[in-house]
Amino acid sequence: xxxxxxxxxxxxxxxxxxxxxxxxxxxxxxxxxxxxxxxxxxxxxxxxxxxxxxxxxxxxxxxxxxxxxxxxxxxxxxxxxxxxxxxxxxxxxxxxxxxxxxxxxxxxxxxxxxxxxxxxxxxxxxxxxxxxxxxxxxxxxxxxxxxxxxxxxxxxxxxxxxxxxxxxxxxxxxxxxxxxxxxxxxxxxxxxxxxxxxxxxxxxxxxxxxxxxxxxxxxxxxxxxxxxxxxxxxxxxxxxxxxxxxx
Numbered sequence: 001x002x003x004x005x006x007x008x009x010x011x012x013x014x015x016x017x018x019x020x021x022x023x024x025x026x027x028x029x030x031x032x033x034x035x036x037x038x039x040x041x042x043x044x045x046x047x048x049x050x051x052x053x054x055x056x057x058x059x060x061x062x063x064x065x066x067x068x069x070x071x072x073x074x075x076x077x078x079x080x081x082x083x084x085x086x087x088x089x090x091x092x093x094x095x096x097x098x099x100x101x102x103x104x105x106x107x108x109x110x111x112x113x114x115x116x117x118x119x120x121x122x123x124x125x126x127x128x129x130x131x132x133x134x135x136x137x138x139x140x141x142x143x144x145x146x147x148x149x150x151x152x153x154x155x156x157x158x159x160x161x162x163x164x165x166x167x168x169x170x171x172x173x174x175x176x177x178x179x180x181x182x183x184x185x186x187x188x189x190x191x192x193x194x195x196x197x198x199x200x201x202x203x204x205x206x207x208x209x210x211x212x213x214x215x216x217x218x219x220x221x222x223x224x225x226x227x228x229x230x231x232x233x234x235x236x237x238x239x240x241x242x243x244x245x246x247x
Contacts, residue, residue, distance in 0.1 A: 005218035006035055013225060015040035017130075018083050022046055022068050022119055023091030024061070025053040027187035028137065031213035032088050033061045035221050046077055047091060068115040074122055084126035086224045087134045089116040096192075099151035112155035117162060120177075128173035133224045136163045137216075138181040140239055156181075160235050167233030176232040178223045183239020185211045206241030 019036040023029035024045025030053060033045040037059040045053075046066035055061045066073045068091045078084075093111045098104040120134055127134065141149055142156040163179040170177060184190060184201050190210065193201070202208055219238050222228055237243050 005215050006038060006221065009039060009218075009221060009225075012040040013221075014085070017085035018042045018044070018081060019086040019088065019224075020044050020046070020077070020081065020084055020119075020123065021088045021090055022066075022115070023089070025050050025063060027090075027092070028182065028185065028213045028216045029088070029090035029092075030055075031217040032090060032220050034059050035214065035217035036086065036224075037061050039221065041086070044077065044081070068119065069110050071118065074115075074119055078119075078122045078126070081123075081126060083130055084123050085130045085132045087120060087123050087127060087132070088137070088220060088224075089119050089134070090137045091115060092137065094149055094152045097148050099149060105151040108151035109155045109158075112152065113158040113162070116159060120166065124170065124173065124175070127175045128170075131174035132176075133228075134163075134166065134175065134177045135220045135223050136177070136179045138163070138179050138235060140181060140183050140237065140242055142181060142235075143237075143243060163235060164233045171232065176223075176228070178228070178231060178233070179235040180216060180219050180223070181235055181237045181239070182216050183211060183237065183242040185213055185216060187213055201242075204242060204245045205239070206244060209240065211238065211240055 014036055019041045021029050021033045024033040025047035033043045034056055037043045044062045046064045050063040050065040053063050095104045136159050138159045139156040141153040142160045145153040163177050167177040216238055
C-alpha cells in the first residue's frame with residue numbers, strides 16, 4: 001500500500017492558490033482539504049460537523065459549517081473568496097434502501113448532484129479568472145448501479161455526465177473539469193458494511209484491500225495540478241481494479 005501517496009508531489013505545489021472543498025469536514029473531502037493544505041494552498045473546507053472535524057497537526061484548513069443545499073450559505077462562502085483556483089465538490093450522503101422513497105431520493109440527489117452544479121455555477125467567474133479546475137466525485141456505482149442505493153447511483157451517474165458536459169461548456173473560460181470515481185474506500189460511508197459484505201468486496205478487488213481517502217485525494221491533486229493541464233472531461237476510476245471484475 002502507498003502509505004504516503006502525496007510524498008511524490010513537490011512541496012509548495014499549490015503555493016498562492018486557493019482551494020474550496022465541499023463536504024470537506026470528513027472522509028474524502030477532509031483528506032482532500034488536508035492534501036492541498038500540505039502542498040501550500042489556502043484551503044476553505046465547508047460541510048456539516050465542522051466543529052467536530054479534526055485536521056492533522058500543522059495543516060491550515062479553514063473549516064466552515066455549511067449545508068450545501070442552503071443557497072444563501074453557499075453564496076456567502078463564495079463572496080468571501082478573493083480568488084479560487086480549485087473547486088472540489090465532495091459533499092456526499094447515502095441513505096441505503098430508504099432511497100426508494102421519494103423524500104430520501106430527493107435529499108440524496110439534491111446533495112450529490114444538484115449541489116455540485118450549484119457551487120460550480122456560483123464559483124465559475126472566480127475559476128475563469130484563474131484558469132482554474134473543478135474535480136467532481138463520482139463512484140463505481142455510476143457504472144453499474146445499485147438496488148440498495150438507487151438515488152446515490154443515479155446521482156453519481158449524473159455527476160459523470162455533468163463533468164463531461166461542463167468540460168465542454170466551460171472550456172472557453174479555461175476551466176478544466178474532471179472527475180474521480182472512487183471504489184470501496186475507508187470512510188464513514190463504508191463503516192456500515194458487515195464482515196460478509198467486506199469479504200465479498202475484497203474478493204472482487206484485484207488489489208485486495210479498501211482504499212484510503214488519502215489515495216483519492218492524491219489523484220484529485222494530480223487532476224488539479226499543471227501535470228494534468230491537457231486533461232478535461234476525464235473520469236478516472238480509483239478503485240483498486242474493482243471495475244475490472246465487477247462489470
